[in-house]
Structures are given as structure tokens and as C-alpha cells.
Amino acid sequence: MSIRIGDDAPDFTAETTEGTIKFHEWIGDSWAILFSHPKDFTPVCTTELGYMAKLKPEFDKRNTKIIGLSIDPVSDHEAWVGDIEETQGHAVNYPMIGDPDLTVAKLYDMIHPNASGAQPRTAVDNATIRSVFVIGPDKKVKATLTYPMSTGRNFDEVLRLLDSCQLTMAHKVATPVNWKQGEDVIIVPAVSDDEARKRFPDGWKAPKPYMRIVPQPK
Template sequence: MENLDTNNTMPRIGDFAPDFEAVTTTGNLKFSEFNKGSWVVFFSHPADFTPVCTTEMSGFALEKDFFSAHNAKLIGLSIDSIHAHIAWVNAVNEKTGVLFEFPIIADIDMSVSKLYGMLQPGESETAAVRAVFIIDPVGKVRLVMYYPLNVGRNMDEIKRTLLALQVSDEHKVAMPLNWQPGDKVIVPAPKTIEALAERKNSNLEMVDWYLAKKEL
């Protein structure tokens, strides 16, 4: 069995997001200050001027109003220089009219990639895999997604999970399989006999005593 690379750990759900300072396409940035008071969707891509990455970054850029409306900031990363980032942003804008206005971290020394476990040696030693971290306004990691270099992400799923986390936090509920905004949600199971009796007499949609749904 190979030894784990302790310098390339992955933050887990419930951990506080590791802080860092970095050079980005919108200027120098301290992540904890960028994150404060807002949700953050933090995503990595393998390299500038690559086709799948261009479609993904364009997808994030085109959804900027959605994320802004839901108090979520976007921030990207790849192991490229700031000059390569700027050239790529400019090229995509000139060719397609799409502008990447969110910050893109220039992680040429791979320090942030290692901090967030974005380097997967079995996939590549020098390119970050397609990682997505959703981080809440107090700085906790709430969701982690990992995709290989050759498979683009699903933007609808990223948007859906962000909304699911926000609705869950607001209403203290859980989401069933394939939940979409407007669907019924799952109410936490009762933990006492009294609560069980109350549930049986409620107007919840009862599948069983431990699985009950309601509309918000």
C-alpha cells in the first residue's frame, strides 16, 4: 500500500475551509475575507486553454446572476501563471463574448491545490482535478465533488446542491432523492415516544414513522 501524501490532504465536510492568500485575476485575495458572510463555490480546473475547462468556466460565468442572487461567490483555480489566466480570459471573451469576471487563482506553486487535495497523483502530478467545494458563510465545507480530468461537471447539480444546503439550513429539513426547489422535503425523525405520537396525529405525508415529508 502506498503512503498517503500528507501534503495533499482533502478538507472534509464539516471542516473549516483552509485559509490562504493568493494572486488572482481580480487581484490579491485572502480567502477567509472573500468567504466571510457569503457562500462560496470554489472549483479547480486542470489547465487554461483546454476545451473541457473552457466549457466549464464559461458555464460558471453565464450563471453569475444565479449565484449572486443566492449569496454565493465563485472562485476558480488552476496550476497556471497569472499571465496565462489573463490571456485565456481575454481569448475566451474575444471568441465567445463570455467574460470570466470571478477570480481565478494562479496556483503555479501548487500550494492551494495541495491544501485542498486537488492534486490526485494517480490522475496527474501537475494538473488539478475538477474539484468543487461549497463553503458556507461561516467558512465550513458543506459539500465536496471530485471529477476526473476528462469529464466535465454538471452545472445543474452544483446549483441544485447549493439551493438544497441553503433550504436545509433555513428550515432544518433534509432533501430526498432528486430533490428540486419546490419539491417536498423530509422532516427529521422523532426522537421520543411523545414526538412519535405527535407525528402520527400530524398532517405530514407519512411513508413510515421515520420518513415523513412536507411542503415548505
């Protein structure tokens, strides 16, 4: 079954580089970023895991936990992290899920439900397992991204996406194209003008009646 925005993020128990976790329990009252990889010791994924380690303090500021997943056992992950630190300059500082039997990959609809976890598997066998899931403290999926193996993911964009999700969950606003923290936002159409006047007493700019632009709420 496909995972859509607004669905409950499937719960699971898995082995990770930081021990056994129950996913929802591990998330707790935080936000979470789950990002997956088709194979250990692959070049693009090595760069991604290192960059996420560099960005972790930014996610921490946003009350967000990050967790990686790769279709190999935890023992392989533990060997891989040395390469990541050596080549990327940042040690992996978050858990990495071992998923050699494809349990979590299937649960999150990242691979065909009839795929076998039988080894050996190549990255090409697991090519679709290149997704990012943004999950809220309510354990619902807020956003998803999927990339091909040949394209490294832009995790600065994932951080921007998280900022938007957190802002728009807290306030009845939406963020326009290329929005960044601190820039103007848009009052969502579901908010009537009467309600908007209460929420935004300083008023708004309206180049069109359906475009009500206000400074980003604090």
C-alpha cells in the same frame, strides 16, 4: 490531510485575476464555490469557466461568490479569458486564482503533497485538480465534488446542490432524490414528532414512520 464535509475550509492568500485575496476575508458573510482546473487553455475547462460566467447571476441571487483556480500564473489566466469569451459567449466575471506552485491545490488535498510546481507541467500531471467545494458563511465545507478531466462538470447540479445545502442549513429538513426548488422535502430523523408538530403545524405525509414529507419551508 483530506478535506471532509464539516471541516473548516483552509484559508489562504493568493493572487487572482482581480488582485490579491485572503480567502476567508473574501468570502465574508457569503457562501462560496471554489472550483479547480488542472491547466489553462484546456478544452473542457474552457467550457466550464464560460458556463459559470453565464450562471453567475443565479449564484448572486443566492448570496454566493464563485472563484476558479487553475495551476498556472495569473498572467496566463488573463490571456485565457479572451478565448473563453470568444468560444463560450460569456466573459469571465469572477476571480481566477493563480496557483503555479500548487499551494492551494495541496492545501485542499487535490494533489499529492510532494508534487512539485516546477514547470512545465501538463494537465495530466494535475489531473486530480478537478474539484468543487461548497463553503458556507461559517467557512465550513458543506459539499465536495470531483470529476475526471474527460468529463465536464454539471454546474446546474452544483446550483441545485447549493439550494439544498442552504435550505437544509436553515431548516431541519433533507432533500430527496432529484429534488428541485419548490418540491417537497423530508423532516430529518433527529427531529422528534413533538418538535416536528411545532415546526410543521400543518402536519406531514408519512408513507413510513421514518419518512415524514412536508412542503418546502419558505
